[in-house]
Amino acid sequence: MTIQNAPEAPILAIDHYQKRYGETVAVRDISLAVEPGDIYGFIGHNGAGKTTLIRSIVGVQGIDGGSIRVCGIDVARDPVAAKRLIAYVPDNPDVYEFMTGIQYLTYLADIFQVPADVRTERITELAERLELMGALGDAVGSYSHGMRQKLVLIGALLHEPRLLVLDEPFVGLDPVASHELKLMLGELASRGSAVFFSSHVLEVVEKLCNKVAIIRGGELLAAGPTEQVRGDESLEAVFLDLVEDPEHPSNDGQAAHPTTGNARSNGRSHLKGMK
Numbered sequence: 001m002t003i004q005n006a007p008e009a010p011i012l013a014i015d016h017y018q019k020r021y022g023e024t025v026a027v028r029d030i031s032l033a034v035e036p037g038d039i040y041g042f043i044g045h046n047g048a049g050k051t052t053l054i055r056s057i058v059g060v061q062g063i064d065g066g067s068i069r070v071c072g073i074d075v076a077r078d079p080v081a082a083k084r085l086i087a088y089v090p091d092n093p094d095v096y097e098f099m100t101g102i103q104y105l106t107y108l109a110d111i112f113q114v115p116a117d118v119r120t121e122r123i124t125e126l127a128e129r130l131e132l133m134g135a136l137g138d139a140v141g142s143y144s145h146g147m148r149q150k151l152v153l154i155g156a157l158l159h160e161p162r163l164l165v166l167d168e169p170f171v172g173l174d175p176v177a178s179h180e181l182k183l184m185l186g187e188l189a190s191r192g193s194a195v196f197f198s199s200h201v202l203e204v205v206e207k208l209c210n211k212v213a214i215i216r217g218g219e220l221l222a223a224g225p226t227e228q229v230r231g232d233e234s235l236e237a238v239f240l241d242l243v244e245d246p247e248h249p250s251n252d253g254q255a256a257h258p259t260t261g262n263a264r265s266n267g268r269s270h271l272k273g274m275k
């Protein structure tokens, strides 16, 4: 296995990605890049293609066109090497119900070969911050949805992933956990990893993410630094403007630059002008 993690390689490089379900093209020709330190928000209406792309990034499903690389590793060609660098928090936290919380975390730590002293320290810190410590000895089957989500989040952070991918991570979390998660994502990014997550909560994306991508109907409408995509408007205003604009070209092949992830424009009016 060769890890081609040259300093200039993005943590996540999506290049002309496409995905079909039968005859239906769910996502067409998406290119973007996520750099070390990025917290990248991925927004779009229901059915836009967010989960589809996320599932291909983390290797849950295949790719029908283009490529996805994590730290230079092609996820289709070298999936195990790529998965070592990734953590994934799906929108539905299905965890083995017969295990206790601590058994599940130990199982994950074994898979990712986290040393015993490190895992104990990380589990303790993360479980205390997410207020799950007292429930780790209980069977997951007795957990609420939010508790399962917290458990999956702790498991995702255990091996210090280079790329943390989350699908709607704030849904179902209580305010304390939601606050802690935002801090944890920032801390991970500040250590040189990257975070890529989908969300419908635009206020959170606007505050938390230094970069954002907007998808509609499987096509990228805008991507890049949040302040450039947003311009002088709120992210919500830009989002509504873009996704509800029937005139907006979404298939003109000018999605974000595959290596820089630069925005297509510097603001809402300029975005509208990109015909």
Ligand SMILES: Nc1ncnc2c1ncn2[C@@H]1O[C@H](COP(=O)(O)OP(=O)(O)OP(=O)(O)O)[C@@H](O)[C@H]1O
Pocket: 021, 026, 044, 045, 046, 047, 048, 049, 050, 051, 052, 053
């Ligand atoms: N397994 C599947 N088989 C067939 N079509 C699918 C499948 N999964 C998703 N799709 C279709 O692909 C498109 C994109 O779906 P996807 O789940 O990626 O959207 P999303 O942006 O994550 O939506 P949401 O915000 O509702 O979670 C939709 O038209 C959806 O119906």
